Every structure is written in C-alpha cells, then in structure tokens.
Amino acid sequence: MSAHGTGAAALGRAGDTTEQPAGVREGLAGAPGLPADAPDLLSGAAERVIVRTERLCLLPAPPFGEAARAAVVADWWRADGLAEVRIDPTGNVWGLARRGAGPAVLVAAHLDTVFGPDVEHGARRQDGRLVGPGVGDDTIAVAALAELPRLLEAELVGAAQARPVWVLATVGEEGVGNLAGITAALADPPAPVGAVIAVEGNYLGRVTVTGVGSVRFAVTVTGPGGHAWERSATPSAVHAAAEMVSRLAALAAPQAAEGAGVGGRTAVNVGRISGGEAINIRAASCRFEVDLRADTAAGLAWLERRARPVIEEPGAELAVEAREIGRRPAGGIPAEHPLAAAAFAALARRGLAARTHAASTDANAAYAAGIPAITIGITHGEREHTIDEWIDLAPVADGLAALADTAARAAAVADTAAQAAAMADTAAQAARTDGSERDA
Numbered sequence: 404m405s406a407h408g409t410g411a412a413a414l415g416r417a418g419d420t421t422e423q424p425a426g427v428r429e430g431l432a433g434a435p436g437l438p439a440d441a442p443d444l445l446s447g448a449a450e451r452v453i454v455r456t457e458r459l460c461l462l463p464a465p466p467f468g469e470a471a472r473a474a475v476v477a478d479w480w481r482a483d484g485l486a487e488v489r490i491d492p493t494g495n496v497w498g499l500a501r502r503g504a505g506p507a508v509l510v511a512a513h514l515d516t517v518f519g520p521d522v523e524h525g526a527r528r529q530d531g532r533l534v535g536p537g538v539g540d541d542t543i544a545v546a547a548l549a550e551l552p553r554l555l556e557a558e559l560v561g562a563a564q565a566r567p568v569w570v571l572a573t574v575g576e577e578g579v580g581n582l583a584g585i586t587a588a589l590a591d592p593p594a595p596v597g598a599v600i601a602v603e604g605n606y607l608g609r610v611t612v613t614g615v616g617s618v619r620f621a622v623t624v625t626g627p628g629g630h631a632w633e634r635s636a637t638p639s640a641v642h643a644a645a646e647m648v649s650r651l652a653a654l655a656a657p658q659a660a661e662g663a664g665v666g667g668r669t670a671v672n673v674g675r676i677s678g679g680e681a682i683n684i685r686a687a688s689c690r691f692e693v694d695l696r697a698d699t700a701a702g703l704a705w706l707e708r709r710a711r712p713v714i715e716e717p718g719a720e721l722a723v724e725a726r727e728i729g730r731r732p733a734g735g736i737p738a739e740h741p742l743a744a745a746a747f748a749a750l751a752r753r754g755l756a757a758r759t760h761a762a763s764t765d766a767n768a769a770y771a772a773g774i775p776a777i778t779i780g781i782t783h784g785e786r787e788h789t790i791d792e793w794i795d796l797a798p799v800a801d802g803l804a805a806l807a808d809t810a811a812r813a814a815a816v817a818d819t820a821a822q823a824a825a826m827a828d829t830a831a832q833a834a835r836t837d838g839s840e841r842d843a
Contacts, residue, residue: 441557441804442800444553444554444557445800445801445803445804446800448550448553448554448800448803449796449799449800449803451546451549451550452543452546452547452550452781452799452803453533453543453546453796453799455479455546455549456526456533456538456542456543456546457525457526457533458475459472459475459476459542459545459546460524460525460526460535460536460537460538460542461524461525462475462524463516463518463519463520463522463524464514464515464516464537465515465516465517465518465519465520465577466515466574466575466576466577466578466579466580466583467494467515467574467575467580467583468515468519468520469494469514469515469574469575470494472514472545472572473490473494473495473496473514473572473574474490476496476514476545476549476572477489477490477496479549480496480498480548480549480570483549483552484552485498485499485500485549485552485570486498486499486502487499487593491587491588491591492587493574493575493583493584493587493588494514494574494575494584495571495572495573495574495584495585495587495588496514496571496572497569497570497571497588497593498548498549498569498570498571499567499568499569499570499593500548500551500552500555500568500569500570500810501551501552501555501556501565501567501568501814502567503565503566503567503568503814504565504566504567505566505567505597506566506594506595506596506597506598507566507567507568507569507592507594507595507596507597508566508567508568508569508596508597508598508599508600508810508813508814509568509569509570509571509588509589509592509596509598509599509600510548510551510568510569510570510571510599510600510602510806510810511570511571511572511573511585511588511599511600511601511602511765512541512544512545512547512548512571512572512573512601512602512603512604512765513541513544513545513572513573513574513575513576513577513584513585513765514541514545514572514573514574514584515541515574515575515576515577515580516536516537516540516541516542516577517537517540517577517578517788518536518537518790522536522790523536523790524536524537526538526542528796529793531795531796531797532784532793532794532795532796533793533794533796534791534792534793535790535791535792536789536790536792537792538604538784538792538793538794539603539604539605539782539784539787539792539793539794540603540604540605540787540788540792541576541602541603541604542604543604543781543782543794543799544602544603544604544780544781545572547602547604547781547802547803547806548570548571548572548602549570550803550807551568551570551806551807551810554803554804554806554807555568555807555810555811557807558807558808558811565811565814565815566597566813566814566815567594567814568810568814569592569593569594569596571585571588573585573588573765576764576765578729579728579729581729581730581731582731582765582767582768584765585599585601585765585768585769586768586771589768589769589772589774590772596769596774597774597775598742598774598775598776598813599765599766599769599774599775599776599777600742600776600777600778600779600806600809600810600813601764601765601766601769601776601777601778601779602778602779602780602781602806603762603764603778603779603780604780604781604782604784604794605780605781605782605783605784605785605787605794606760606762606778606779606780606781607755607779607780607781607782607783607798607801607802607805608750608755608756608757608758608780608783609757609758609759609760609762609778609779609780610738610743610746610747610750610757610758610759610760610777610778610779611759611760611761611762611764611766611777611778611779612735612736612737612738612740612743612759612760612761612777613698613734613735613759613760613761613762614698614731614732614733614734614735614761614762614763614764614766614767614770614776615696615697615698615731615733615761615762615763615767616696616697616698616699616700616703616731616732616733616734616763616767617694617695617696617697617703617729617730617731617763618694618695618703618706618707618710618727618729618730618731619692619693619694619695619727619728619729619730620692620693620695620710620714620725620726620727620728621690621691621692621725621726621728622644622647622690622691622692622693622714622723622724622725622726623688623689623690623723623724623726624640624643624644624647624678624688624689624690624717624721624722624723625640625687625688625721625722625723625724626638626639626640626643626685626686626687626688626720626721626722627685627687627720628640628680628684628685628686628687629684629685630683630684630685631682631683631684631685632683634685635685637685637720638685638718638719638720638721639685639686640678640679640686640687640688640689640721641678641679641686641689642686643689643717643718643721644676644678644689644690644691647691647713647714647717648673648676648691648693650713651671651673651693651710651713651714652671652673654669654671654706654709654710654713655669655670655671655706665699665701665702665705666699666701666702667697667698667699667701667702668697668698668702668761669695669696669697669698669702669703669705669706670694670695670696670697671693671694671695671696671706671710672693672694672696673691673692673693673694674692674693674694675691675692676689676690676691676692677689677690677691678690678691692728693710693714694729695707695710696763697733698733698735698761699733700732700733700734702733703733711725731763731767732767732768732770732771733767733770734767734770734771735761735770736770736775736776736777738759740775742775742776742777742813743759743777745808745809745812745813746777746779746805746809748808748812749804749805749806749807749808749809749812750805752804752805752808753801753804753805753808755801755805760778762778764778765778766778777809779805779806779809780802781794781798781799781802781803781806782794782795782796782798782799782802783795783798
C-alpha cells in the first residue's frame with residue numbers, strides 16, 4: 404500500500420544548527436515520559452543493546468550484503484516478542500513495537516555499514532567506549548530498536564490512545580545503496596505511515612530536520628591517446644578530466660549559488676579519480692566520480708543543471724560517458740514541526756542539550772514521500788566510516804530513554820491543543836537561538 408503522511412515537504416533551509424535554550428530544557432525537565440524511578444529498566448536495556456551491538460559488529464554488512472545481520476535481527480525480535488516480524492523482499496526487517504490506531508510512527512535504523520568482508524570485523528570495550536567498524540553507524544541503533552516495546556510500555560506519554568509504532572531495520576542506506584531499503588519500505592508498508600524517526604547511533608543531541616540531497620556521477624573521458632612529444636597537440640583525457648574537476652569545484656563557491664539566487668548550502672566533491680597509461684603518453688582514458696550535494700531541493704536541482712554541461716561536453720576529439728550512480732532527495736521539516744519538538748522535549752527531560760542538524764539519512768526518503776521525519780541518536784561518537792570508529796557507552800541509557808520518549812510523543816494522538824502548541828513553541832524558541840554552525 405502507498406504510504407502518505409501530513410505536513411512534510413521539501414521546505415528549504417530548515418537545518419541551521421541551533422541549540423535549545425537552557426530555560427526550555429529546565430521547563431521541560433518534568434514533562435511526562437519514562438518514569439523518573441526507572442534506572443533499572445534503562446540500565447538493563449542499555450547493557451542488552453551494547454551486547455547485541457558487539458554481536459552484530461562481527462557480521463560484515465555492506466550495502467546489499469546485509470542478509471546475515473537481517474536474519475539475526477529477525478530472530479532476536481521474534482524471541483523478544485515483537486509482533487508481525489518479517490523480512491520483506493528488499494531485505495528490510497519489520498516488527499510491530501506497539502499496537503494502536505491511525506497512521507503509524509516508523510522508527511528505522513540501517514543494517515548496512517560502509518565495510519565489506521575484506522575488513523576485519525568486531526568491537527571491543529575500551530575506556531568506556533565501544534570501538535570497531537560500524538559501531539555507531541549504525542549498529543548500535545539497530546540493536547536499540549528491540550528495546551522500544553519494553554520502554555514504550557513504561558512510557559507515561561500517550562499510553563491510553565496512540566498510533567501504532569513499527570520498527571524497521573533497513574538495507575541499502577550507505578553509499579551506492581541509495582536508500583533502497585527505506586524507499587521500498589515506504590512504498591509498501593504494512594500500515595499507513597504518518598511519521599518517520601530515523602536513528603543514527605552517534606547522533607545523540609542532534610535533531611536532524613534537513614535532509615541533504617545528493618546526485619552522483621561516474622564520468623569516463625576517452626580520447627585517441629598518443630606520444631607525449633610526437634603528438635603533444637593530441638587532447639589528453641586526463642587533462643580534460645582535470646579541467647572538468649576544476650570547473651565542478653567552482654560550482655560550490657558560495658558566490659556562485661548566491662549569484663543565482665539559490666539559498667542554502669551546496670557542495671561538490673570528486674572523491675576518486677584514475678586514468679592514463681604512462682607518464683609519457685597523452686592519456687587515452689580517465690575516470691572520476693563526483694558527488695553533488697545541497698540541503699534544499701532547489702539547490703540540488705540548480706547544482707545538477709550547472710554540472711551536466713561540464714561533464715557532458717569534453718571537447719574536440721574526446722568522448723565522455725557520464726553515468727548516474729546515486730541520487731538522494733533533499734528535503735526537510737521546519738524546526739517548529741511537532742515531530743522535532745517531540746525530540747527536543749525528550750532530550751530536555753534527560754537534561755541533554757539539543758541542536759538541529761543537516762545530514763543524509765533514511766529520513767531523506769520520507770521527505771520525498773511527503774512524510775514528516777527526523778533523525779536522532781543513541782549516544783555520542785566519532786571516527787565513523789573508519790575501522791577505529793568509537794561510541795561512548797555511558798550515554799546509551801539516556802539515548803534509549805530519549806528515543807522512547809520521542810516515539811511515544813510522536814505516537815500520542817490524544818494530546819490537547821495546548822500541549823501541541825507548547826511543543827511547537829519549544830522548537831520555535833530553539834530555532835530563534837543564536838548559533839549558525841551547520842553540520843552536514
């Protein structure tokens with residue numbers, strides 16, 4: 404069935420980094436959520452999540468190679484008592500965390516990492532951290548999903564009447580995966596989806612409301628080749644590719660977009676380039692990969708329009724093939740949206756500072772489908788996409804509580820108008836706070 408939500412669109416620049424005011428944090432500290440006397444529940448949940456993270460980290464899961472992890476996760480969820488657990492044709496794992504009425508809240512984390520089986524996998528505890536490939540991006544988030552049924556049962560928000568909450572472990576989020584899992588899931592969910600909460604393991608304190616979109620091309624330039632001296636006038640594929648790269652990089656200059664009336668931020672990156680046959684040969688071929696990014700749909704469209712003539716017109720005696728290898732939609736919701744306010748309130752209750760954020764996550768697919776979405780985290784960490792990635796273990800309990808609070812608030816359908824207005828005002832105050840550092 405087709406999934407439809409309300410209130411989401413590609414709303415332009417919604418992701419300026421802003422911190423939540425201290426006064427707002429204090430005012431929300433007593434808001435409903437997990438009982439204040441639930442440390443045992445949270446500490447037990449945190450330890451289970453950490454142990455499962457260690458186990459999942461043993462299994463390589465590059466994009467479209469997640470089957471082993473998916474099978475383990477599905478077995479865990481069945482043993483945990485989640486309802487309607489299944490692996491869909493795309494490879495995603497579904498489970499029903501809490502029954503309810505109305506459009507569902509979908510909480511998603513991705514199974515895949517950037518590492519293949521050629522990299523040694525595993526995780527180790529070291530000085531209060533868990534260290535290893537993919538621990539935070541996104542293994543701990545997948546491990547956290549199974550705790551939602553227990554934590555939601557203890558929640559004081561929306562317990563009487565609420566929307567259903569589904570959990571989803573997705574495939575194909577990283578790199579060439581192009582959000583294949585979440586896109587397929589939203590195209591044919593088991594129930595209509597009204598909101599998406601994407602979970603990235605090391606995003607605790609961030610509330611991502613802006614989806615950074617991207618278009619990626621593999622460009623191959625070919626020419627006649629020839630001797631570097633005898634045929635020095637022959638066009639070189641390497642020279643032509645280098646000129647293309649230089650022209651592409653210039654597109655990301657702030658004055659280029661501003662001069663065209665394009666708001667938001669744009670970026671261009673050529674991450675890989677190879678070619679040529681020898682130092683004394685006019686190169687017959689050269690290949691590079693370019694990544695175009697923007698935090699608004701309009702900015703991404705402008706960047707692509709400017710880039711295509713550069714990569715499709717190599718010059719005389721040369722040929723070019725520009726093959727699209729990736730596309731992620733840009734979009735977002737305002738920081739004032741009740742879904743973002745729910746996350747701010749949940750973080751405030753745990754005494755955690757919060758800021759809005761821009762990134763490329765599973766939430767991007769929700770924006771493209773017209774469904775409100777945010778991305779939040781479980782703990783803090785750094786060095787993602789490296790073999791020595793790490794996450795802090797101490798904040799995991801708070802992160803789980805904030806996740807459960809956010810999901811419960813998003814699922815509550817009996818909130819009064821006053822409560823909804825208060826939540827919106829929380830996000831509005833945060834959005835007006837000074838601090839414009841962008842994190843994409």
